[in-house]
Amino acid sequence: MDVQGLIRAAYAATLHARAPYSGFKVGAALLCADGTVYTGVNVESSSYGLTICAERVAMFKALSEGRDKFQAIAIICANRTWCPPCGACRQVLWDWGRDLDVILAKDENDYQLMKLSALLPHAFDNGYLIHD
Ligand code: THU
Numbered sequence: 001m002d003v004q005g006l007i008r009a010a011y012a013a014t015l016h017a018r019a020p021y022s023g024f025k026v027g028a029a030l031l032c033a034d035g036t037v038y039t040g041v042n043v044e045s046s047s048y049g050l051t052i053c054a055e056r057v058a059m060f061k062a063l064s065e066g067r068d069k070f071q072a073i074a075i076i077c078a079n080r081t082w083c084p085p086c087g088a089c090r091q092v093l094w095d096w097g098r099d100l101d102v103i104l105a106k107d108e109n110d111y112q113l114m115k116l117s118a119l120l121p122h123a124f125d126n127g128y129l130i131h132d
Contacts, residue, residue, distance in 0.1 A: 010105065026077050028054040030058040
């Protein structure tokens with residue numbers, strides 16, 4: 001995996017973040033098992049609660065174009081502070097990406113790599129929906 005390339009893609013995406021209310025511009029780059037990369041940015045709403053994070057945008061873009069296996073996601077903030085994924089994003093990433101690698105980056109040489117299971121232990125998922 002080209003971790004630095006993925007971080008660069010996430011950072012480049014922050015240019016398109018729509019964060020007029022928080023000013024906190026986030027970019028994500030999701031690496032699919034077939035090598036394709038989908039980027040996402042946060043898109044804020046005037047009603048605040050309808051805001052969507054960069055990670056979910058990247059995942060929904062990939063799912064909506066038929067990707068279904070994922071390897072890693074890089075997340076970076078334009079202001080170079082750490083941006084761990086919010087709880088909602090952790091759940092969605094687990095639902096569709098299972099235990100992918102999460103790369104939290106300040107820049108391409110300053111990052112932390114962890115498994116999603118470390119960020120979301122004892123996760124709920126579709127396994128709990130199956131009854132006999
Ligand atoms: N944000 C993300 O895009 N990803 C996260 O995991 C944390 C938060 C965005 C949402 C909102 O637009 C801004 O950062 C401030 O919370």
